[in-house]
Amino acid sequence: MAQPQDFGFDDDIVMLKDAANRFLGQRQTLVQLRASLKGTEDPYRGEERQGWYDPAAWQEMVDLGWAMVPVPESAGGLGLGLVAAVAIQEEIGRAACPTPLSSTLQATFVLKEAQADAHLAKIAEGSSMALALFGEDGAPDADSTTVTANGNKLSGTSSYVQDAQKVDGFIVAAKASEGLGLYWVPKESVTIHRDRIVELTRDQARIELKNVEAEVIAEPGSGEQVMARALPALLTLLAADMAGAAEWQLQTTAEYAKLRVQFERPIGFFQAVKHPIVNMMIAADETRSLVYNAACAYDHDPEDALRCARMAKASASETAAFCSNRSTQLHGGIGFTWESDVQIYHKRQMHSQFLFGDASWQRQKLAELL
Amino acid sequence: MAHPYGMAAKMTEQQSSPEARPEAREFREYCRRWLEENRPPPTETPLPQASYEVTYDDHRAYLCDWQAKCYEAGLIATDVPKVYGGHGYENFQSIASDEVRRSKVPYFLNWIGLGMVAPTLLIHGSEEQKKRFLKPIFSAEEIWCQGYSEPGAGSDLVSLQTSAVKDGDQWIINGSKVWTSLGSLASWMLLLARNDKQDKYNGITCFLLPIDQPGVTVRPIHKMTGECGFCEVFFENAIIADDLRVDDVGAGWKVAMSTLTSERGAAAGVGAVTHTESPLSSVRELIELAKTTKRNGVPVWDDPVWRDRIVKLYIRIEAIIQHARRAPIEALNGGAMRLPLQSKVVGSEIGQDLNATALGVLGMQSSLYVGDEHAVRNGRWPLGYMNSYTGTISGGSSEIQRNILGERILGLPKTK
Numbered sequence: 124m125a126q127p128q129d130f131g132f133d134d135d136i137v138m139l140k141d142a143a144n145r146f147l148g149q150r151q152t153l154v155q156l157r158a159s160l161k162g163t164e165d166p167y168r169g170e171e172r173q174g175w176y177d178p179a180a181w182q183e184m185v186d187l188g189w190a191m192v193p194v195p196e197s198a199g200g201l202g203l204g205l206v207a208a209v210a211i212q213e214e215i216g217r218a219a220c221p222t223p224l225s226s227t228l229q230a231t232f233v234l235k236e237a238q239a240d241a242h243l244a245k246i247a248e249g250s251s252m253a254l255a256l257f258g259e260d261g262a263p264d265a266d267s268t269t270v271t272a273n274g275n276k277l278s279g280t281s282s283y284v285q286d287a288q289k290v291d292g293f294i295v296a297a298k299a300s301e302g303l304g305l306y307w308v309p310k311e312s313v314t315i316h317r318d319r320i321v322e323l324t325r326d327q328a329r330i331e332l333k334n335v336e337a338e339v340i341a342e343p344g345s346g347e348q349v350m351a352r353a354l355p356a357l358l359t360l361l362a363a364d365m366a367g368a369a370e371w372q373l374q375t376t377a378e379y380a381k382l383r384v385q386f387e388r389p390i391g392f393f394q395a396v397k398h399p400i401v402n403m404m405i406a407a408d409e410t411r412s413l414v415y416n417a418a419c420a421y422d423h424d425p426e427d428a429l430r431c432a433r434m435a436k437a438s439a440s441e442t443a444a445f446c447s448n449r450s451t452q453l454h455g456g457i458g459f460t461w462e463s464d465v466q467i468y469h470k471r472q473m474h475s476q477f478l479f480g481d482a483s484w485q486r487q488k489l490a491e492l493l
Numbered sequence: 494m495a496h497p498y499g500m501a502a503k504m505t506e507q508q509s510s511p512e513a514r515p516e517a518r519e520f521r522e523y524c525r526r527w528l529e530e531n532r533p534p535p536t537e538t539p540l541p542q543a544s545y546e547v548t549y550d551d552h553r554a555y556l557c558d559w560q561a562k563c564y565e566a567g568l569i570a571t572d573v574p575k576v577y578g579g580h581g582y583e584n585f586q587s588i589a590s591d592e593v594r595r596s597k598v599p600y601f602l603n604w605i606g607l608g609m610v611a612p613t614l615l616i617h618g619s620e621e622q623k624k625r626f627l628k629p630i631f632s633a634e635e636i637w638c639q640g641y642s643e644p645g646a647g648s649d650l651v652s653l654q655t656s657a658v659k660d661g662d663q664w665i666i667n668g669s670k671v672w673t674s675l676g677s678l679a680s681w682m683l684l685l686a687r688n689d690k691q692d693k694y695n696g697i698t699c700f701l702l703p704i705d706q707p708g709v710t711v712r713p714i715h716k717m718t719g720e721c722g723f724c725e726v727f728f729e730n731a732i733i734a735d736d737l738r739v740d741d742v743g744a745g746w747k748v749a750m751s752t753l754t755s756e757r758g759a760a761a762g763v764g765a766v767t768h769t770e771s772p773l774s775s776v777r778e779l780i781e782l783a784k785t786t787k788r789n790g791v792p793v794w795d796d797p798v799w800r801d802r803i804v805k806l807y808i809r810i811e812a813i814i815q816h817a818r819r820a821p822i823e824a825l826n827g828g829a830m831r832l833p834l835q836s837k838v839v840g841s842e843i844g845q846d847l848n849a850t851a852l853g854v855l856g857m858q859s860s861l862y863v864g865d866e867h868a869v870r871n872g873r874w875p876l877g878y879m880n881s882y883t884g885t886i887s888g889g890s891s892e893i894q895r896n897i898l899g900e901r902i903l904g905l906p907k908t909k
């Protein structure tokens with residue numbers, strides 16, 4: 124199938140991306156996040172940390188129609204596909220914004236592949252959801268779940284659930300005798316055990332299900348195929364977030380290297396500083412190109428989507444690790460402090476790096492396709 | 494500004510080499526036995542990974558106690574003359590420090606005192622200063638911090654601006670320091686201040702500053718790990734008696750340079766040990782981690798990609814251990830400073846890579862931090878990864894170290 128030369132970034136999507144950039148820039152959710160972190164800093168004796176987000180900003184995003192962007196028109200959405208969702212996710216990453224939108228966009232693509240219109244309609248109306256796919260070892264690719272389904276009753280624990288405290292419900296992968304199924308469970312029916320994580324802009328939990336009544340989204344036996352079709356979108360969304368965050372790391376570090384003076388020169392004068400910053404740009408740009416390609420493939424050439432998505436997430440994971448490392452190093456002492464936003468992005472990137480598998484995993488999986 | 498994986502701290506970690514002198518062998522036996530018999534009970538709450546990150550009073554009390562015991566047992570200040578509170582042995586310190594590291598007992602809290610202040614005083618201090626200050630450094634009765642870096646003077650230390658103005662037989666100090674490790678626990682600071690604004694290099698003087706006085710304010714800073722361990726320190730007409738000046742007025746830069754070199758050499762000379770883990774014990778633990786961590790039912794160690802990466806680290810760590818063996822051999826070391834000057838940049842970067850590799854082995858499990866009941870080794874790996882930037886940034890960043898190596902060892906043209 125022919126892909127559009129412009130990656131499908133038509134004028135509407137470009138406008139959407141600009142609007143997202145402006146909106147997230149204005150909301151400055153990190154400033155508010157900081158207030159919520161006060162007293163929780165100390166890993167040994169600090170207070171418990173809650174999964175914080177700005178509910179007003181989330182409501183505004185819903186009102187702006189962002190949540191319904193990739194929801195099909197048949198379910199009351201805008202039907203704009205992954206390219207548009209990626210445009211938003213890249214801006215969320217650039218802002219390191221704590222929001223249930225990230226998980227909800229992922230959930231949307233799973234629901235879409237399951238043709239679960241009723242649940243998609245809920246998203247269009249402003250409901251938020253997160254994916255509960257992983258077992259204890261967090262193995263990528265969603266087949267590691269230890270939750271079991273007996274009819275429409277679910278039992279077990281799902282690990283590494285992102286944004287668990289922010290969402291209204293979960294899409295749970297569970298194993299039945301016929302194979303993997305996908306189910307919707309409202310947050311009221313589960314017990315949320317909050318993880319203490321390094322990352323500050325997301326929250327993570329294990330959700331415990333005790334013989335919980337669930338709605339079937341994908342019949343047992345069909346779950347694997349649905350997940351296989353949705354996986355390229357999930358990988359690409361994550362990679363887009365990382366590309367946005369990497370661009371922030373690049374720009375912030377370049378800016379600092381122009382301002383910070385040592386030895387009577389802005390430190391960017393020194394090639395030991397200048398060259399790694401340029402390498403950050405080279406890495407970030409490779410990732411962005413691969414992300415747009417992957418999004419476009421999903422929308423226009425689904426047969427090729429997984430290959431493209433694996434490349435995007437592999438590249439994003441390398442870029443995230445490198446840009447995080449250099450951004451902290453080149454900021455010197457300042458970058459190592461809690462006060463600095465550099466550390467917030469660093470941790471978000473560390474976290475994203477391993478979600479759905481790191482670079483090495485993606486490359487091994489990609490090799491199987493070549 | 495000592496560093497986690499510096500020469501003094503780490504490169505001396507050798508397998509117990511057969512001692513040439515029988516007394517040395519005997520001393521090593523003694524150290525080993527003493528450490529075996531006197532290993533302290535664990536703390537109620539876990540100690541931080543390195544002495545750089547200690548913040549709490551209960552940890553301070555515990556660690557001071559421990560250091561005092563080790564000092565009395567002869568494991569600290571082993572080679573320092575008895576008149577200064579030392580034990581008066583010859584070339585036994587490296588044996589003692591070796592054994593402390595091997596036995597995985599707690600580190601010594603007063604690492605700046607042992608690693609920098611004591612060596613500085615031994616070289617530059619007056620007779621009175623040595624008699625007054627060295628013993629309480631060894632015994633951890635007085636904790637020291639180092640006030641070198643300022644907001645405007647990090648890598649470019651010589652541009653420091655904190656001022657020292659002579660007023661009768663005392664000095665008035667104004668300005669501020671930043672990134673001061675142990676600042677909130679210390680009662681004394683090794684201070685560099687500017688006595689002459691016109692003379693960049695010869696206008697700096699070194700002082701011993703009592704921190705508990707009205708003109709000094711200490712404010713802790715949180716690190717990216719959430720730990721404190723370093724501080725901002727503000728001086729508003731702080732006062733230092735002239736007899737607390739180290740060496741001559743204007744000799745501070747010269748004094749500082751010898752302190753910085755003691756981050757390699759003399760630190761072992763007095764017995765600073767900053768970590769309980771070493772690169773070797775860490776890489777062994779990483780191998781264990783890869784063998785026991787399963788993904789999709791398969792140990793990560795069985796994945797050739799990860800195994801290769803880990804084994805590569807293992808080899809590089811063996812190389813730095815063998816560096817320590819080769820460094821003193823004139824015929825083989827390529828010059829006295831060639832290997833020692835590499836140790837900080839190499840050690841700290843290997844440490845960083847090692848921790849980053851562990852995160853990869855853990856995959857999603859690496860997201861779990863200190864205090865999470867499912868976190869592997871209570872979040873040791875993500876914590877260690879973040880703290881590894883202490884090694885690559887502080888005490889002369891990796892970039893600065895490479896400049897020094899290029900210029901001093903290879904004679905490449907100077908950048909600055």
Ligand SMILES: Cc1cc2nc3c(=O)[nH]c(=O)nc-3n(C[C@H](O)[C@H](O)[C@H](O)COP(=O)(O)OP(=O)(O)OC[C@H]3O[C@@H](n4cnc5c(N)ncnc54)[C@H](O)[C@@H]3O)c2cc1C
Nearest residue numbers: 393395452453455456641642647648672674887888890892
């Ligand atoms: C955990 C920690 C503990 C510390 N403890 C102490 C302490 O106890 N006492 C104390 O006095 N200080 C301490 N420091 C300060 C430390 O020594 C400084 O952070 C360090 O010297 C770097 O200075 P800076 O932070 O100002 O970074 P900058 O000097 O601003 O450097 C920023 C970046 O620019 C690079 N750069 C600068 N100049 C050059 C150049 N010429 N060529 C190439 N690259 C260059 C650096 O490598 C770095 O990547 C500590 C720092 C940390 C992180």
